[in-house]
Amino acid sequence: MSTHRFPAGLTLENLTLTHGQRPAVHHVSGRFAPGSLTAVVGPNGAGKTTLLRALAGLHKPESGRITAEGTARIALLPQLAALDRAFPIACCDVVMQGLWPRIGAFRGVSAEDRLRAEHALAAVGLGGFEKRPVGTLSAGQTQRLLFARLLVQDADILLLDEPFNAVDAKTSADLLRLVRDWHGQGRTVIAVLHDLDLVAREFPETLLLARDAIAWGPTAEALSAANRLKARMMAEAWSEEAEHCHRAA
Numbered sequence: 662m663s664t665h666r667f668p669a670g671l672t673l674e675n676l677t678l679t680h681g682q683r684p685a686v687h688h689v690s691g692r693f694a695p696g697s698l699t700a701v702v703g704p705n706g707a708g709k710t711t712l713l714r715a716l717a718g719l720h721k722p723e724s725g726r727i728t729a730e731g732t733a734r735i736a737l738l739p740q741l742a743a744l745d746r747a748f749p750i751a752c753c754d755v756v757m758q759g760l761w762p763r764i765g766a767f768r769g770v771s772a773e774d775r776l777r778a779e780h781a782l783a784a785v786g787l788g789g790f791e792k793r794p795v796g797t798l799s800a801g802q803t804q805r806l807l808f809a810r811l812l813v814q815d816a817d818i819l820l821l822d823e824p825f826n827a828v829d830a831k832t833s834a835d836l837l838r839l840v841r842d843w844h845g846q847g848r849t850v851i852a853v854l855h856d857l858d859l860v861a862r863e864f865p866e867t868l869l870l871a872r873d874a875i876a877w878g879p880t881a882e883a884l885s886a887a888n889r890l891k892a893r894m895m896a897e898a899w900s901e902e903a904e905h906c907h908r909a910a
């Protein structure tokens with residue numbers, strides 16, 4: 662297994678993310694260390710997807726800051742439901758979307774680009790699927806396809822939003838192997854997950870979110886019974902109508 666060129670971290674400083682005036686993530690500070698493997702867990706509506714989108718640069722902070730180290734390349738695996746499977750596009754073209762930052766708008770796709778996409782498809786168990794329309798794939802195959810797109814992005818920081826959702830045990834195990842490889846190569850991996858047994862087994866670090874950061878650190882400590890109870894109570898106590906406050910760091 663090769664070592665990745667550039668382990669990079671991400672720092673959050675008093676980060677607040679909102680939808681309108683309503684806070685999804687509230688005054689969170691901390692650091693995803695370079696090369697760390699972190700699960701982001703919490704109740705429904707805790708702000709996990711909003712946080713991941715902000716880390717990917719897709720959601721502007723209301724206040725506070727996100728700082729990536731150096732010139733870190735960041736890639737996001739969105740939730741499966743975010744992919745428009747009705748759009749008539751072949752698997753190989755979905756994977757090559759991951760190459761666009763390097764290909765640019767004006768250069769055509771080269772034979773080498775196509776080969777990279779084919780290798781990525783083979784690596785996720787979709788060899789021979791190059792021309793298959795994405796709408797004909799099962800949920801598990803679609804998740805494998807999104808992982809193939811992530812592979813060609815060759816990112817320093819990987820953001821995974823519920824990567825094992827709606828997939829069977831075999832697909833889960835195959836995709837988990839890729840996550841372990843990325844971690845082993847020194848890349849920083851941050852994954853939103855609901856399966857706490859999986860988190861306890863595979864993820865050394867955990868951020869427990871309930872709009873506020875309830876705990877952030879080694880998984881066994883972060884997921885203590887007391888912290889989980891606190892997260893649940895915090896989620897239940899938040900009014901959907903509450904606006905964010907303006908407290909300082």
Ligand SMILES: Nc1ncnc2c1ncn2[C@@H]1O[C@H](COP(=O)(O)OP(=O)(O)OP(=O)(O)O)[C@@H](O)[C@H]1O
Pocket residue numbers: 680681684685703704705706707708709710711712
């Ligand atoms: N586009 C949006 N417009 C308005 N409110 C939104 C939007 N997206 C999310 N929210 C609200 O922000 C809060 C956090 O949502 P988010 O999707 O980040 O939570 P989550 O922790 O990922 O939830 P889940 O576990 O259910 O996927 C929720 O109250 C949600 O209703």
